[in-house]
Amino acid sequence: MMSEAGQPVRRAPTKSDAVGTAFLAAIGAVALVMGLGYGMFGDGGQVGPGFLPSVAGAFIVVASAAELLRMYVAADRIRAAAAQERPAGDERDTFGRTANERTFAVTQVFGIVFAALLLVPVAGLLLSLAAMVLVITVWVERKPVLPAVLCTAGSLGLAYAVFVQFLGVPVPTGTLGLL
Amino acid sequence: MFDNLQLGLETAISPENLLWCFVGVMLGTVIGMLPGLGSATGVAILLPVTLGMEPVTALIMLAGIYYGSQYGASTSSILISTPGDSSSVVLTLDGYQMARKGRAGAALAVAALSSFLAAVISLIGLMALARPIADLALEFGPPENLAVILLGLATIVSFAGENMLRSLIMAAVGLLISMVGVASGFTTARFTFGNVNLLSGLDFVAVMIGIFAIGEVLQQIHRGGDPPIRARFRDLMLTKDEFRRSIAPAFRGTGLGFGLGVLPGAGATLATFMSYGLEKQVSKNRKEIGKGAVEGVAAPEASNNAAANASFIPTLSLGIPGSGTTAVLLGAFVIFGLQPGPQLFDQQPDLVWGLLVSFFFGNLLLLILNLPLAPVFAQVLRVPYSYLYPIILFMALIGAFAIGNNTFALWVVFGAGVFGYFMKRFDFPAAPLVLGLVLGPLLERSLVQTSSMGRGNLLILFERPISATLTVAAILAILAPVLLRAVRRRRRSALTSEREEIRQ
Numbered sequence: 001m002m003s004e005a006g007q008p009v010r011r012a013p014t015k016s017d018a019v020g021t022a023f024l025a026a027i028g029a030v031a032l033v034m035g036l037g038y039g040m041f042g043d044g045g046q047v048g049p050g051f052l053p054s055v056a057g058a059f060i061v062v063a064s065a066a067e068l069l070r071m072y073v074a075a076d077r078i079r080a081a082a083a084q085e086r087p088a089g090d091e092r093d094t095f096g097r098t099a100n101e102r103t104f105a106v107t108q109v110f111g112i113v114f115a116a117l118l119l120v121p122v123a124g125l126l127l128s129l130a131a132m133v134l135v136i137t138v139w140v141e142r143k144p145v146l147p148a149v150l151c152t153a154g155s156l157g158l159a160y161a162v163f164v165q166f167l168g169v170p171v172p173t174g175t176l177g178l179l
Numbered sequence: 180m181f182d183n184l185q186l187g188l189e190t191a192i193s194p195e196n197l198l199w200c201f202v203g204v205m206l207g208t209v210i211g212m213l214p215g216l217g218s219a220t221g222v223a224i225l226l227p228v229t230l231g232m233e234p235v236t237a238l239i240m241l242a243g244i245y246y247g248s249q250y251g252a253s254t255s256s257i258l259i260s261t262p263g264d265s266s267s268v269v270l271t272l273d274g275y276q277m278a279r280k281g282r283a284g285a286a287l288a289v290a291a292l293s294s295f296l297a298a299v300i301s302l303i304g305l306m307a308l309a310r311p312i313a314d315l316a317l318e319f320g321p322p323e324n325l326a327v328i329l330l331g332l333a334t335i336v337s338f339a340g341e342n343m344l345r346s347l348i349m350a351a352v353g354l355l356i357s358m359v360g361v362a363s364g365f366t367t368a369r370f371t372f373g374n375v376n377l378l379s380g381l382d383f384v385a386v387m388i389g390i391f392a393i394g395e396v397l398q399q400i401h402r403g404g405d406p407p408i409r410a411r412f413r414d415l416m417l418t419k420d421e422f423r424r425s426i427a428p429a430f431r432g433t434g435l436g437f438g439l440g441v442l443p444g445a446g447a448t449l450a451t452f453m454s455y456g457l458e459k460q461v462s463k464n465r466k467e468i469g470k471g472a473v474e475g476v477a478a479p480e481a482s483n484n485a486a487a488n489a490s491f492i493p494t495l496s497l498g499i500p501g502s503g504t505t506a507v508l509l510g511a512f513v514i515f516g517l518q519p520g521p522q523l524f525d526q527q528p529d530l531v532w533g534l535l536v537s538f539f540f541g542n543l544l545l546l547i548l549n550l551p552l553a554p555v556f557a558q559v560l561r562v563p564y565s566y567l568y569p570i571i572l573f574m575a576l577i578g579a580f581a582i583g584n585n586t587f588a589l590w591v592v593f594g595a596g597v598f599g600y601f602m603k604r605f606d607f608p609a610a611p612l613v614l615g616l617v618l619g620p621l622l623e624r625s626l627v628q629t630s631s632m633g634r635g636n637l638l639i640l641f642e643r644p645i646s647a648t649l650t651v652a653a654i655l656a657i658l659a660p661v662l663l664r665a666v667r668r669r670r671r672s673a674l675t676s677e678r679e680e681i682r683q
Contacts, residue, residue, distance in 0.1 A: 017605045024348055031355050031370075038367050045635030049362040052354065052623050053369060059351040067344040093403025106401050110597070113393075113572065117589050125586075129576055133569040141565040151566050155573045162213065167224055169581045 018071060021064050028060025108140045124174035126164075130156040183532045184306065190533025191540055196239050199232070200541050203240035207247020208545070210263075212255045213578050217264035217384065218248040218487075219503040220582065226511055234515035235530045239537040241511055245504050246487055246538070250294060250545050253480055257286045258559050259571055261392040265383065266447040266483045268613050269455045271391060273468060273475025278557070280471050287553035288417040291546050293429040293477040297484035298542035300433045301440075304485075305535055309492050309524075315441075317497070321628030322640050326649035327439075328622045331449040333656035334456040335614045343660070346611040349602070353615020354622070356381055363620050364627040376587040383616055385579045389592040390609055392575035394599020396568045401604065416554065425477035428458050436482030440489030447486035448617050452610065454482035488538055495519055495531060 031053050038050030092098060097105060116132035123131070130152050137148035160179070163169040173179060190196065210221035221244045229237035252263030257274035270290070277286040319327075336346045359370045360380030371377040432454040439450040458478045459465050468475045487504075494505040498519040512519050517527060524531050559567070579592040602609060626637075633639030641647045 020601060020605050021348075024352065027355070028348075028351070034370065038362075038369055041635070047627050047630035047635075047637075049365040049367040049369065052619075052626065053358050056351040056354040056358070060348055060355070063344050063347040063351070067348065070344065097403070102401055102403055106397050106600070109397060109400060109572075113576075113593060113596075117576075117593060120586055120589065125577065125580060125589075129573045133573050136569040136572075137566060141569075143565060147566070151570065155570045159573060159577050162209075163577055163581055167581065169577075170584055171577070171580065172586060 018068060021068050021071070025061050025064035025068070028057045028064060031057030032061060033057075105140055109136060112136055112140070120172060120174060122174045123176050124179055125171045126156060126159060126179045127174070127176070129159070183528060184536065186529055187532030187534075187536030190235060190529050191239065191536040196236050196533070196537065197540060199236050199240040200243045200537050201544055203243020204247035204250075204541050204545050204548070207244035207249075208251040208254070208548075210244065211248030211251020211253075212263060213251075213574065217252060217504075218245045219507050221245075221248045222504055222507045222511075226507070226514075229511070230514070234517060235533050237515065238508070238511060238530070238534050239541075241508055242534060242537060243541045243544075245508070246294070246298070246484065246541055247545060249483060249487060250291065250549060253290045253294075253483075254287060254556055257290065257476070258283055258556060259392075259567070260395045261571060261575060262387060265387065265613065265617050266451050266486070268387065268391070268448070269451045269479045269610065270476060271395075272455070272610070273470075273472050276469070276471030277473070277476065282421075282471065283557035284554035285417045285421050285473070286476050287556060288550055289421065289425045289473050289476045290480045291549040291553065292417075292422070293425060293432065293481040294484040295542050295546045296429045297433040297436060297481035298488060298538055300430075301437050301485040301488035302535060302539050304437050305488055305492065305538075306532075309496055318645065320643075321625045321632060322643055322646035323649065325622070325625035325629050326640060326646040326653065327449070328618050328625060330649050330653040330656065331453060331618060332611075332614060332622075333653040335452045335611050337456065337656045337660050342606070342608055345607050349607050349609070350611035350615040353612040353617075354619045355615075356386060356612075357383070357616045357619025358623070363623045376585075381591055382579075382582055382588055384582050385588040385591040386595045386616060387613060388575050388579050389595025389597075390599030390602065390612070392571055393592060393596025394603055394609075396571055397596065397600040398603040399564060399568065401600075421473045424464065425473045428454075428462060428474040428478035429481040431457060431461070432478035432481030432483075433485040436485030437489045439482075440486030441492050447483050447490065448614070450482040450486040451479035452614055454478040484542070491535070495523060 035050040035052075035054030035057055038053065039048040040050050040054055042048040093102065112132055112135050116128045119128040119131065122128075133155050134148055134152040137143045137151055138145060141148075143151075164171055191200075206225060207218065207221055210224075211218065222241050225244055226241065229240055232240070249264065249266065252267040253270050253274070256262040256267040256270035257278050260271045260275040262268045262271055274286045274290070277283065332350055336343060336350055355370075357380070359377055361368050361378055368378055432450075435454045435457060436447070436450040439453065440447060455468075455475060455478060458474045459468050462468060462472075462474045464472055464474055490505045494509055496519075498509070509519060517523065517530070576589055576592060579588045580586065582588055599609065601607075602612070629639060630637060639646075640650045
């Protein structure tokens with residue numbers, strides 16, 4: 001759901017939302033401290049290398065604190081609005097998954113992309129990414145093997161034609177040295 | 180001026196130049212659609228291909244790649260919310276929303292028409308104003324550049340409405356990310372934590388691909404995904420109402436883009452965001468912007484194209500590149516033994532005017548190609564998302580690698596993707612982060628130079644008329660919405676208490 005400004009409308013302040021905002025505040029605080037370490041000002045009071053990091057960090061700390069405050073001050077109003085929007089937890093989506101299964105699918109995709117990147121030095125970039133496409137379509141999306149293989153082969157062929165043949169990108173082939 | 184126009188027409192309309200212009204816009208469109216490969220990379224990759232050509236033909240083809248890739252980048256932003264270039268990021272807002280509503284063909288057509296209108300108007304502007312504007316651009320020193328950047332950041336934060344605090348946080352996070360690596364104008368390495376890969380900073384395009392492509396894919400999976408669009412072919416065509424509604428925003432976007440495109444640096448990106456912000460303030464349908472309004476596509480796309488054309492003004496007349504792509508083109512000029520600068524207009528009129536007039540033909544070719552092709556491109560949305568998103572992940576990752584042929588970029592994309600997913604989940608807006616990221620180095624450079632000019636006193640910003648006006652406008656852009664909301668709230672509560680008194 002989007003706001004008028006094209007930005008998503010805020011939902012109820014869940015614990016994870018508050019933790020996320022607090023985490024950003026912590027990043028801001030770290031940037032502020034490190035920025036001070038780099039030196040806010042140089043010779044003659046001129047802007048130093050730590051000036052902008054410190055200012056940006058301070059901005060994040062102040063704005064995050066204000067946002068946390070706003071989150072809890074406006075909590076009742078937001079929670080009431082969100083209660084009307086939230087779909088039922090066991091409702092199935094267009095992928096045929098429930099809310100819990102969707103959360104698990106996100107974790108699976110994160111894991112598969114991570115594993116594919118770890119595989120790059122061994123199998124090479126193209127083969128690792130092709131394996132990623134195949135595993136996602138077959139394992140996460142539970143698609144039939146033949147269309148999944150065709151989808152993988154098509155992606156691999158397109159990437160090879162455009163990036164390797166046409167643009168001459170030197171893709172790493174890994175220790176296997178296949179593609 | 181008309182002699183120059185005639186000379187330019189004679190050069191641009193030769194069959195050889197027209198053919199290479201066509202090849203350029205075609206290749207540019209394909210390159211622009213690939214995540215990560217923006218116009219600068221496209222021009223750089225294909226520069227060696229043009230070395231055997233006549234200089235004017237080569238430059239016409241390279242310019243064709245430039246605006247062709249801009250159109251291609253807009254296409255991928257609209258269809259799959261994966262911007263190919265920073266200047267097409269803003270199209271992921273309304274363009275993508277239009278696509279999800281089954282109006283992808285219309286959004287692509289509006290983009291093509293707005294680009295064409297902007298190209299024609301900015302071409303006339305280029306011919307009439309190239310020299311005076313170049314002289315004015317010389318008046319812009321570090322304080323003026325700093326003020327423009329502050330205005331850009333303030334505009335993007337201000338149009339976030341209720342989400343202003345989150346926008347501020349994201350703009351500041353964008354600035355912080357841009358500061359990773361050796362400081363601009365200093366020798367200090369910041370936020371590198373001993374990692375040599377971080378010394379040259381985080382690649383902006385890789386971060387952008389992660390946040391938009393990977394983040395959007397994961398959010399779609401989390402949200403449950405949208406069903407494939409089953410719209411009929413004729414439903415994808417532009418309606419009369421959409422066409423009518425896009426005219427005024429396209430004109431406004433062109434004006435803004437042309438003005439900002441002259442400034443060196445991130446003129447086109449800034450122009451797209453500012454024109455989007457402007458539509459939020461002045462458009463008759465401003466309440467629909469953000470939900471898939473044609474105004475949110477027409478204005479930024481027109482400003483993008485106008486800014487791209489205007490960026491040739493400092494490039495050709497001063498020898499100062501107006502954007503990353505014109506910097507690569509400047510290199511091409513040097514390779515062909517040409518020296519951009521005030522004398523180029525006198526010494527090589529056929530080349531300069533031939534190149535400028537070729538922009539018109541290039542954009543006309545893009546329009547002819549893309550209007551009928553828009554509904555065809557839109558068919559990509561009919562592919563079930565279960566098959567589409569693994570392909571998007573594949574192309575996004577290989578595109579990120581291709582930026583610098585560096586596997587570290589893949590990890591940057593992954594990290595940015597995780598961050599982008601959490602941003603989307605907790606409704607932190609992406610646009611301010613992108614602008615902070617793009618403008619960070621420029622902001623710091625201008626800040627350091629301004630501080631140096633003022634001997635540590637940043638109030639120098641208020642001592643020069645242009646920078647003072649722009650800085651005050653930036654402050655107003657932040658404060659005005661907050662004050663207006665407070666006034667409205669007070670009025671509403673006053674009205675309520677009046678009613679209660681009357682009732683009693």
